[in-house]
Amino acid sequence: MVYKALKKVSFLKGLVQKDIGQILSIAKHKKFKAGEIIFHKSEIGNHFFIVKSGKIKIFTFLGPEKKKTFAFLSRGDMFGEMSLLGGKTRSASAQAIENTELLVISKKNFRDLIMSNPDFTFKLLNTVVERLNKANKEIESMLFHNILGRLADSIIELSKNNHSTPVCLKIDQNELAECVGTTRVPVCRAINILKRSKTIEYKRGELKIMDMQRLKSIAGSGNN
Amino acid sequence: MVYKALKKVSFLKGLVQKDIGQILSIAKHKKFKAGEIIFHKSEIGNHFFIVKSGKIKIFTFLGPEKKKTFAFLSRGDMFGEMSLLGGKTRSASAQAIENTELLVISKKNFRDLIMSNPDFTFKLLNTVVERLNKANKEIESMLFHNILGRLADSIIELSKNNHSTPVCLKIDQNELAECVGTTRVPVCRAINILKRSKTIEYKRGELKIMDMQRLKSIAGSGNN
Numbered sequence: 001m002v003y004k005a006l007k008k009v010s011f012l013k014g015l016v017q018k019d020i021g022q023i024l025s026i027a028k029h030k031k032f033k034a035g036e037i038i039f040h041k042s043e044i045g046n047h048f049f050i051v052k053s054g055k056i057k058i059f060t061f062l063g064p065e066k067k068k069t070f071a072f073l074s075r076g077d078m079f080g081e082m083s084l085l086g087g088k089t090r091s092a093s094a095q096a097i098e099n100t101e102l103l104v105i106s107k108k109n110f111r112d113l114i115m116s117n118p119d120f121t122f123k124l125l126n127t128v129v130e131r132l133n134k135a136n137k138e139i140e141s142m143l144f145h146n147i148l149g150r151l152a153d154s155i156i157e158l159s160k161n162n163h164s165t166p167v168c169l170k171i172d173q174n175e176l177a178e179c180v181g182t183t184r185v186p187v188c189r190a191i192n193i194l195k196r197s198k199t200i201e202y203k204r205g206e207l208k209i210m211d212m213q214r215l216k217s218i219a220g221s222g223n224n
Numbered sequence: 225m226v227y228k229a230l231k232k233v234s235f236l237k238g239l240v241q242k243d244i245g246q247i248l249s250i251a252k253h254k255k256f257k258a259g260e261i262i263f264h265k266s267e268i269g270n271h272f273f274i275v276k277s278g279k280i281k282i283f284t285f286l287g288p289e290k291k292k293t294f295a296f297l298s299r300g301d302m303f304g305e306m307s308l309l310g311g312k313t314r315s316a317s318a319q320a321i322e323n324t325e326l327l328v329i330s331k332k333n334f335r336d337l338i339m340s341n342p343d344f345t346f347k348l349l350n351t352v353v354e355r356l357n358k359a360n361k362e363i364e365s366m367l368f369h370n371i372l373g374r375l376a377d378s379i380i381e382l383s384k385n386n387h388s389t390p391v392c393l394k395i396d397q398n399e400l401a402e403c404v405g406t407t408r409v410p411v412c413r414a415i416n417i418l419k420r421s422k423t424i425e426y427k428r429g430e431l432k433i434m435d436m437q438r439l440k441s442i443a444g445s446g447n448n
Binding site for chain 2: 060062063066068070081082085086087091092114115116118121122124125126128129130131132133135136137138139140142143144181182
């Protein structure tokens with residue numbers, strides 16, 4: 001059942017049963033409650049993680065009241081590889097934002113997996129490249145845009161795996177501010193501009209994209 | 225001789241002769257003149273590159289007069305892997321800024337190399353993770369800083385492989401502006417602030433770091 005659950009999901013999609021079996025045989029299962037921190041930025045990293053169920057936020061503090069969210073991760077996504085490869089310390093913090101179950105793989109087993117399983121490593125490489133691509137686009141977007149454009153970028157990014165019509169996201173203003181990497185007041189102002197132009201509807205933490213074309217044109221070239 | 229030259233350099237350091245031999249056996253050698261474009265952003269990517277000699281700039285246009293430089297690459301560095309893995313199109317442009325010789329590997333051979341040579345793939349993974357780490361730090365820095373802080377960040381980044389005392393970089397104002405991702409006027413203003421505080425000296429395209437500690441404190445937490 002775990003195999004079936006894992007096979008459907010992004011990071012492990014395409015791996016054959018033998019490969020997933022190998023991963024399961026070396027992983028421990030660990031549960032985290034909503035709100036619990038999995039690791040803090042700057043800690044030494046000793047484990048690699050795959051999300052079995054639940055939701056994870058990868059973020060960093062920009063100041064006492066300002067956070068930047070790099071990613072929301074869900075079933076089948078992986079994280080924690082960076083400090084096991086490049087630097088030794090965690091480059092960001094990870095927090096469970098729902099009750100979450102993780103597959104936890106030790107540093108040694110992770111390295112053995114990389115050296116012995118080219119399909120796994122190819123997947124891992126693809127995922128890291130995708131994240132680098134996203135980070136570079138975000139740098140471009142930040143150099144190009146004001147907060148309104150970056151908010152539009154973030155909403156489009158958040159809507160990517162959402163197939164409802166119109167796209168409907170459950171996200172509060174603080175979470176949106178953290179995706180943009182700003183505070184609540186400027187993001188609130190930008191939300192109101194998008195509402196007034198009927199690009200989005202937003203109430204009680206529910207954001208509906210009413211005019212995707214306009215949203216994309218506000219986001220600009222960063223999302224081509 | 226090529227083997228010796230390649231063995232010393234960053235991306236291939238640590239690979240054994242057999243691995244480098246495999247790379248050389250599937251690579252073509254190609255020369256580019258200073259100023260020549262190797263590929264444009266948004267083109268379909270069909271090749272992976274290793275710098276044999278010379279210097280490469282990876283950049284994107286932010287507008288008709290505004291560029292962002294993501295990296296300067298020299299002997300032994302690799303590039304072009306992103307569109308062979310994640311997306312299909314080049315995420316940035318690459319230009320020779322000196323007369324340059326490259327090892328060029330086709331997409332098919334690159335994929336075969338990944339699947340057959342775990343040491344190569346481990347190196348590649350490490351390099352991509354290092355770039356992702358740098359990109360994430362740059363995002364933090366941009367959210368944290370004004371242009372002065374980002375200029376300080378860029379100068380520190382550029383000085384990393386420079387072992388002269390004091391550190392002395394040959395770089396003109398346009399190149400500095402492109403590293404920060406802004407235009408010449410604001411970067412010129414920031415340079416003057418650093419000069420007046422005796423943090424740097426700068427004349428005729430030669431930048432000397434006179435007070436690294438102060439430069440780091442201006443750059444702030446992004447470089448810890």
